[in-house]
Each structure stands twice: as structure tokens, then as C-alpha cells.
Amino acid sequence: xxxxxxxxxxxxGVAFAAAISIQIARDxxxxxxxxxxxxxxxxxxxxxxxxxxLSFDAVLADVYWIRAIQHYGGDRLSGPTAQTKYTLLYPLxxxxxxxxxxxxxAYRFGAxxxxxxxxxxxxxxxxxxxxxxxxxxxxPHKWQYYHDIGFVYYWRLRDYQSAAVWFQRAAxxxxxxxxxxxxxxxxxxxxxxxAAARFLWQQIAKSEEAWxxxxxxxxxxxxxxxxxxxxxxxxxxxxxxxxxEPHTWSGLMKRAGLPGQPVDPVGMPYVLDPVTxxxxxxxxxxxxxMPEEPRPLQ
Amino acid sequence: MRAVRVVAVNVFRESVRDRxxxxxxxxxxxxxxxxxxxxxxxxGQDVKIIKDLGLAATSVFGLFIAIFIGIGxxxxxxxxxxxxxxxxxxxxxxxxxxxxxxxxxxTLAVNVSVMAVAVYVILGYMVWxxxxxxxxxxxAPGIDPALLKAIFLIFIELMLVTAxxxxxxTFSSPILSAAMTFGLYVAGHFxxxxxxxxxxxxxxxxxxxxxxxYHILPDLSAFDVKTEVVHGLPVTFGYLGSTALYGLxxxxxLLLVSTFIFSRRDFK
Numbered sequence: 349x350x351x352x353x354x355x356x357x358x359x360x361g362v363a364f365a366a367a368i369s370i371q372i373a374r375d376x377x378x379x380x381x382x383x384x385x386x387x388x389x390x391x392x393x394x395x396x397x398x399x400x401x402l403s404f405d406a407v408l409a410d411v412y413w414i415r416a417i418q419h420y421g422g423d424r425l426s427g428p429t430a431q432t433k434y435t436l437l438y439p440l441x442x443x444x445x446x447x448x449x450x451x452x453x454a455y456r457f458g459a460x461x462x463x464x465x466x467x468x469x470x471x472x473x474x475x476x477x478x479x480x481x482x483x484x485x486x487x488p489h490k491w492q493y494y495h496d497i498g499f500v501y502y503w504r505l506r507d508y509q510s511a512a513v514w515f516q517r518a519a520x521x522x523x524x525x526x527x528x529x530x531x532x533x534x535x536x537x538x539x540x541x542x543a544a545a546r547f548l549w550q551q552i553a554k555s556e557e558a559w560x561x562x563x564x565x566x567x568x569x570x571x572x573x574x575x576x577x578x579x580x581x582x583x584x585x586x587x588x589x590x591x592x593e594p595h596t597w598s599g600l601m602k603r604a605g606l607p608g609q610p611v612d613p614v615g616m617p618y619v620l621d622p623v624t625x626x627x628x629x630x631x632x633x634x635x636x637x638m639p640e641e642p643r644p645l646q
Numbered sequence: 647m648r649a650v651r652v653v654a655v656n657v658f659r660e661s662v663r664d665r666x667x668x669x670x671x672x673x674x675x676x677x678x679x680x681x682x683x684x685x686x687x688x689x690g691q692d693v694k695i696i697k698d699l700g701l702a703a704t705s706v707f708g709l710f711i712a713i714f715i716g717i718g719x720x721x722x723x724x725x726x727x728x729x730x731x732x733x734x735x736x737x738x739x740x741x742x743x744x745x746x747x748x749x750x751x752x753t754l755a756v757n758v759s760v761m762a763v764a765v766y767v768i769l770g771y772m773v774w775x776x777x778x779x780x781x782x783x784x785x786a787p788g789i790d791p792a793l794l795k796a797i798f799l800i801f802i803e804l805m806l807v808t809a810x811x812x813x814x815x816t817f818s819s820p821i822l823s824a825a826m827t828f829g830l831y832v833a834g835h836f837x838x839x840x841x842x843x844x845x846x847x848x849x850x851x852x853x854x855x856x857x858x859x860y861h862i863l864p865d866l867s868a869f870d871v872k873t874e875v876v877h878g879l880p881v882t883f884g885y886l887g888s889t890a891l892y893g894l895x896x897x898x899x900l901l902l903v904s905t906f907i908f909s910r911r912d913f914k
Contacts, residue, residue: 360902367895368861374888
């Protein structure tokens, strides 16, 4: 390389470094984070977008799917400080599935996370059901969608009659697993027991999708924690503190002969309310917030 | 310096010969036509829409000129073999590249200036015809000098796009250069999404990669202050200055790389 060329290359490097330095300084001194920007849904009509996309609707569906994941992930990582609170999750998934009606994962993602209570999701089970109903119009013989609607009715809406109806519909589809019929019957008889919830989550945990498995595994750990809390609550009642004394783990450990402070399935110590003696999962635990459990039929 | 000026003036003359100024007529017709139609269709938002349309058209027309002329600046000379005659003259390769670039930037400057004047003329007409009660409801004054801030950053952005087109033109065919320039233009406008990637993914490596891409790719979204200006929101001179400085530094880097590549090309 000639010396002149080398000089030009060095100067180009310096100019590029200067550009990056100015960019960093500008971002620091004149930040331009626009909270509105995140909330923008450029096109809200799926059919209109389908026409605009010409023959690239599948690629555009992928783009919207990525946006949906980013939106969900961004709000989930931001926690309670999130500005949008998953408001775009449903429209983004709706657009994704309009552009590509066979986008199976988008429907199932929506089924699980649209219905999850805040801060894990927007807590909109009716949107989950709407998305899954849309899936059924496209793929009416896929038992998974009927099952997912049944699951939303059971776990989120606590409507056991409707859940049973949807599990029965799922059972009637080709290649449906044989456990769906007894599950529907159990819904009608008992409404809920924790075993049914565990069974359903175990089925979801067999999914091929890692994020679906992770969600199911977390829910199974939450169910395990609920079992442990019931057990600990019984111990608290059996060994109450002396009158006027607060509930403490150290006192309970002495009275009940517990080997140590009880921890939840992920190793975080349980919290014991000193006044009421109620045992609960710590807010710092990855299992928090705990789901509100469906209640057995009276 | 004289050699650079001669090359630049030649590029400007060539663009006039290629009927590039015709787009200005089209621009004026589009604005006048749309201002009449929009006036019939919208309820009090016509000035905002004229501003949006005027700024967007300035940007799009400029982009087409920057890309479609920029990609041919060097490759056309090579294809026509006029490069041999040119380089036999007392013009260094660096002067050739800088002159070509300056010529196109001059063309763009004339274009953007005329378009800006056209936008202000239309806005002046709107202000003149609208009663004061309607004018009081506008977010920003009809003839708003702040529009010049948006136009200024559009011009710097076009300078950057021209430098990108010229850079690709030094080693690639015109079609490929146009595709790559347009690709970088699109990527550059989505670039700001990469900046805060760590808010979206938990992987530190992915976030660092995204941050690296944010710095390497041209940050074109920073040049877009159209919405703020139209709604009368503040755009500080500090922001304008630092963004313009960033654009100019990036342009300098691209021109130097273009010169480096071009000076190593063998035309024997």
C-alpha cells in the first residue's frame, strides 16, 4: 500500500470515529427517546396491509411477528415501568395472523400471553379467545386451538362450563389426544382441582416451542409453590405463637421443628406475615406474581 | 481546488442537461394541486397536511436525485470510458471524487432551496386565504421559520445518501449500487430501534451487537424532525448542530473511503 493511500485510510478511520463520537455525545446531550414512537402502529387494518404487502405478505407477517415479540419482551423486561403495558400485543398478533393466517405460533403465543395477568401480560383473556377463534376459522381441524380456548376459559376466566365445552370440541377433532374427554368431564364435575391445572400445564410443557415450555415450567413451579404454601399454612395454624407474639420464621422453626426457613421451588425464602400468619411467595421471587387459582365448584 | 470546482460545475451542468430540474415543476404542480384538493377534503388541517406533504416531497424527490444520479457519478464515466480522458488531465483521483460529490450536492442544494421556496409560497397563500379564527387553531404558525430546521436536516441527510451512493458507485455497477444505497437508506431509518435493543432482549451479546450496528450504520432517523417541526415542538439548535456535524463527519469518512477505493482501481 502506498503511503498516500495509507494516509487516506487513516483519515477515513478518524472521520468515522469522529462520526461515532458525535453520535454518542448527541444521544447523551440531546436524547430523543420518544415514548409515543413505541406505541405507533403504522397500519391498523390487516386487510389493507395485505394489499399493501403485494406478494410479500408472508415476509411482512414475519416482521410483525418480530415486532410483537419485541413489544412483549420490551414491556416484560421493563416491568411496572413499561410505558405501553402490552397495548400493541393484540393488534400486532392480529396483523401477523391476517398477513399469514397459518402462523400457528402467533396464535398460541397470543393464547398464553394475552390472557396472562399484568405484569406478565395485558390480562386480556377475551383477546386470546378472539385470536384463537380466528385460528379456528382458518384451521378448523386443529385440536390445539380448541384446547387453548378451553384452557383460557378454565385458567383465566374460571368458566368451567365453557372450558368443558371447548375441551369436548377439541376431543372431537382428528388426532386429538385421548385425555381431552376425561378432562372435559372432570371440568363439569369438579370445576377445578390443582391436579387438573397441573395436568394441563404438563401438556403445554411438552410443546416444541422453548418459550411455551418455559412458561409452562414456571406455571408448574407456581403450582408446586401453592402446594408448599398450603402445607406451611397448616403448620402455622397448628403451631401458633403465644398470645400477642408476632408470627416469625424463627419462632415457627423452634415450635414446629422445621430444619430451616422454608424456600420456594426456585430457592427464594417464603414470606410470613407477622400479623396474620399468612405465608406467601416473596415479591423478589421469579415466581411472583402468583396466579389466582381457580376455585372448586361449590 | 480549481480542478474540484471544474468537475463539480460539470456535474451540475450535466444534471441540468439530464432535465433534473423538471422534477421541480412536478413538485410545484403536486403541491399546488394537493393544496387545492386537501382544502376541499380536510377540516382545518390543510396547513399541517401541506407542510407534511411539502417536507415529505422534498425528501423523496431529493432522495431520488441523490440515489439515481449518485450511483452513476463514477460508474458512468468508467462505462463511457471518459474516465481515461479525465484522468489524463491534471486532476487527481481524490479531486475527481470530491468534485463529483460537490457537483451533485450543488444540484441538490438548488433543488431543496427551490422546493423550500415553493412550500413557503403555498403556505403564504394558505395563510392569506384563511380567516384569523382558523389560523388561531393551528399548532404552529402557517409561515413557520422552524420548517427550515427540517429542510436543513433533510439536506444534510441527502448529502449523506449522496456520499453512500458515490461510495458504492466507486466499485459496483449502477443497479447494484442503487439497491445497496436504498437498502442502507431503509436500514438507516430503522437504526434507532437498534439503540435500545437491551430493553427488548436480555442477551448482552445481542444487545452489544445491535449497539455496534447502530454506530456503524448511518443514523438517518436522527435527521427526521418533520413531525416535531410541523407540530411546533422544539428542536434545539444543539440537536441540529450535533446531528449536522455527525452527518458531515460520516460524509467525510465515506468520501475518504471512496477515494481510497477509487485510487486503487486499475483503469489500464
